[in-house]
Amino acid sequence: MTFRIQLVNAKFEFFFALVIGMVASLQGHAQVDQDVTMKTRALHENLKLIQQGNSILFGQEFFNSFRYSSGAAHGEKDYSDSKAVTGSHPAVLGSDFHYYLEKSATERSYHTEAVKWAFQLGYAITFDWHLSARGTSSYEFAGSPPDLANNIVADLNGDRTWFLGELDKVISIINNDLRVGNDTVPIVFRPFHEMNGNWFWWGSAAMSPANYRELYALTVNYVKERAKSVLFCWSPNIPLDFNYYPGDEFVDVVGLDYYEANATTLRTQLGSLVDFAEQHTKVAVLSETGNRVSGDNASLYWNNTILPALLDDPAGKASKIGWLLTWINASWSFPYVPYSSSGQVAKNSFISFMQSPNIIFGNEIPALYGKDPITAVTTELEIYSLEIYPIPASTELTLEIHGFQHPVSVLAYDRLGKEIRLKEETSDKIIHQSLTSFNPGMYAIMVTDGHRTIRKKFIVE
Numbered sequence: 001m002t003f004r005i006q007l008v009n010a011k012f013e014f015f016f017a018l019v020i021g022m023v024a025s026l027q028g029h030a031q032v033d034q035d036v037t038m039k040t041r042a043l044h045e046n047l048k049l050i051q052q053g054n055s056i057l058f059g060q061e062f063f064n065s066f067r068y069s070s071g072a073a074h075g076e077k078d079y080s081d082s083k084a085v086t087g088s089h090p091a092v093l094g095s096d097f098h099y100y101l102e103k104s105a106t107e108r109s110y111h112t113e114a115v116k117w118a119f120q121l122g123y124a125i126t127f128d129w130h131l132s133a134r135g136t137s138s139y140e141f142a143g144s145p146p147d148l149a150n151n152i153v154a155d156l157n158g159d160r161t162w163f164l165g166e167l168d169k170v171i172s173i174i175n176n177d178l179r180v181g182n183d184t185v186p187i188v189f190r191p192f193h194e195m196n197g198n199w200f201w202w203g204s205a206a207m208s209p210a211n212y213r214e215l216y217a218l219t220v221n222y223v224k225e226r227a228k229s230v231l232f233c234w235s236p237n238i239p240l241d242f243n244y245y246p247g248d249e250f251v252d253v254v255g256l257d258y259y260e261a262n263a264t265t266l267r268t269q270l271g272s273l274v275d276f277a278e279q280h281t282k283v284a285v286l287s288e289t290g291n292r293v294s295g296d297n298a299s300l301y302w303n304n305t306i307l308p309a310l311l312d313d314p315a316g317k318a319s320k321i322g323w324l325l326t327w328i329n330a331s332w333s334f335p336y337v338p339y340s341s342s343g344q345v346a347k348n349s350f351i352s353f354m355q356s357p358n359i360i361f362g363n364e365i366p367a368l369y370g371k372d373p374i375t376a377v378t379t380e381l382e383i384y385s386l387e388i389y390p391i392p393a394s395t396e397l398t399l400e401i402h403g404f405q406h407p408v409s410v411l412a413y414d415r416l417g418k419e420i421r422l423k424e425e426t427s428d429k430i431i432h433q434s435l436t437s438f439n440p441g442m443y444a445i446m447v448t449d450g451h452r453t454i455r456k457k458f459i460v461e
Contacts, residue, residue, distance in 0.1 A: 032232050032252050033224040039369040040186035040229045043124065044252060046368045047283045047322040050360075054442060056310065057124060057360045059092025059325035060337060062099075065114040068329040068339040073099075073107045077117040081329045081339040082361070085347050086354045089362035092323045093118040097170050098130040100177075102137070112177050119178075119185045122365050124323065126188040126233065126287075129170065133201045134162050144201035153207075153214045160218075167222055174227045186369065190233040190287060191219050194257050196241040209243040216246040235287040238265070240272055248280050253322070255287025263309035270309070271317040278320075286324035290336040299338040299346035302353035311358060319358060355413045357444035413444045435460050 031044055050057065063080040065073050080089045095115055100108045115125055133144035145151075151159035178185040195212050198205035202215060220232050235255030236244055245251070254277050258266055270286065277284035291301035310319045326336040338346040354361050412420040420443070438460045445458070 032220060032250060033228070033230070036228050036230070037184060037186065039183060040231065042370055043186045043188075043368050044231055044283070046366065046370070047124070047253070050366070051277075051283055051320055051322045054319055054358055055360050056319060056321055056358055057091040057323035057365075058354070059094055059124070059126070059323050060090045061094035061096070061325065061328045062111065062114070063090050063093060063329070064118065065110045066328050066330045066333075068331060068333075068335045069341070071331040073103075073110045075110045075113065077110075077114045081335075082337050084340045085338050085342070086351050086361065087363070088354065089118075089121075089123070091360050091362045091365045092124040092126060092325055094325050094327075095125065095127050096130055097127060097173065098132070098139070100173055101166070101169055102132060112173075115178060115185060116180050119180055119183075121362065122368055123362055124188070124368055125185055126190060126325065128190045128193055131166060134159060139200055141199060141201050141203060141205045144206075146206065149202045149207045149215060150211055153211050153218070164222060167219065171223060171226045174223075174229060178229075184227075184229040186229045186231070188231045188233050188253055189223065190235055190253075190255065192216055193235045193255075193287065194237040195244050196239075197237045209241075212244050213246040217250050220246075220250040233285070233287065235285075238269055240269055240276075242276065248282075251280075251282060253283040253285055254280070255285045257288035258286070259288070259290055259292060261289055261305060261309065263305050263312075266306075266309040267313050267318045270321060271313065271315060274317045274320045284321045286321055288325060288327060290326040290334070292334045292336075294334060296335075296338070296343045296346035298335050299342055300349045302337075303349045303356075307353055307356055307359070311356075355419075355444060355446065357413065357442045409446075411446045413446065414439075414441060 031041070036044075060080075060082065062073070063082055064077045065075070067074065067079065067081050083089045093115060095111055099111050119125055130139040132139050133148050136144055138144060145159075147157075148159055151157045152163045153160075174187065175184060178187070192200075192202045192212070192215060194200060195203050197203050200206075202212065207215070216234065223230055223232075231252040232250060233253035233255050234244075234246060234251045235257055238256060238258040238261075240256060245254075254273060256269055256273050258269065266286075266289075270284070274284050276282075289306065291298040291305075306324065310321075310324075313319065327333065329336055329339060335342065338350045353359060360366075414420065420438075440460050442459050
């Protein structure tokens with residue numbers, strides 16, 4: 001018996017099949033706005049499928065419009081610190097309407113073009129919003145009008161009118177600026193995050209859980225009536241507090257923000273989040289994380305803390321998330337991921353994290369915006385797509401490689417990024433490998449010629 005994986009070019013060729021049972025189950029899942037665009041709906045359904053599997057998209061805020069070596073935004077949208085180290089961008093781009101509405105027109109254009117570029121490559125896009133309080137230039141509770149959040153809910157002092165005016169600006173960006181051809185870029189909008197902390201003007205120091213739920217619902221209802229490319233994410237800070245949950249009719253994605261995570265605590269918290277997401281038919285994500293340490297220790301965080309937290313869960317829950325996202329690399333911020341001048345130990349650690357079969361970077365992004373959900377087309381010999389397939393250990397693995405320059409390097413990695421070199425027969429572009437020496441578990445195959453790199457994943461039973 002031979003198991004064959006066909007690698008065609010720099011991007012995987014994804015084929016979509018309408019699997020009746022799977023699609024029927026997805027149609028029963030809750031979604032805030034039933035009238036969103038086809039690509040927005042596809043994003044929602046495909047994130048659910050990723051969550052159900054063993055793969056997790058890796059993301060970063062402003063990964064291609066900020067870099068750690070600079071204090072200013074840049075317009076070199078094909079550059080990221082991640083790519084400089086690993087050869088690949090993250091698979092999720094985070095952005096923030098604060099940087100569109102309260103920065104210069106030039107910086108706004110950088111971020112806008114970065115989002116449109118990432119969408120064209122098939123990456124997922126998520127937006128938060130550090131909205132400055134009325135009459136201030138700060139989104140922090142300290143120094144903000146103390147009753148602003150409650151006044152918006154109660155429609156007092158003109159504060160709701162002010163807030164809806166700010167929302168109109170965001171909606172204009174969504175509908176007019178974030179357009180590529182005939183498409184409006186689908187986004188996952190994450191308003192009023194970390195509400196159970198006391199640092200934002202919409203947080204626990206400012207308003208009760210009941211009033212917060214009203215504020216969130218007001219926002220969602222206003223946006224969904226005026227924009228059709230938006231999914232909505234609710235994301236408290238650690239520890240999870242579901243008292244602030246606004247209700248299933250207002251949420252598509254549930255998240256958790258947790259910096260300097262402890263692996264054990266993160267695993268427990270994600271388990272609770274995933275349980276909640278399954279009960280309420282939502283997508284679960286680790287919406288913000290990172291290690292705010294100046295130096296290479298921040299880079300070791302991914303392989304040494306995050307990966308074990310996700311994968312070493314006996315209950316198998318912590319890895320059932322759609323993505324994880326870290327914050328901005330900039331000179332005024334922290335090196336949340338290593339950059340070109342980082343130490344080699346830090347770089348190697350981050351590369352090991354990227355090479356884990358469970359972690360998806362941009363070089364292996366599945367087709368998130370296709371009409372049908374991500375499913376597999378299988379024949380007796382060929383398997384396409386990012387889905388994970390079990391292979392008996394008695395199987396011989398055969399790779400057919402096309403469209404690569406020689407020499408070609410073919411490597412396999414176990415779930416923690418440990419390298420396993422495969423036997424190569426480059427004369428006929430076919431690599432044969434017996435799997436009898438592989439321990440049961442998940443593996444990734446990476447093929448590279450120095451110009452292009454792609455990966456596929458499989459499980460040995």
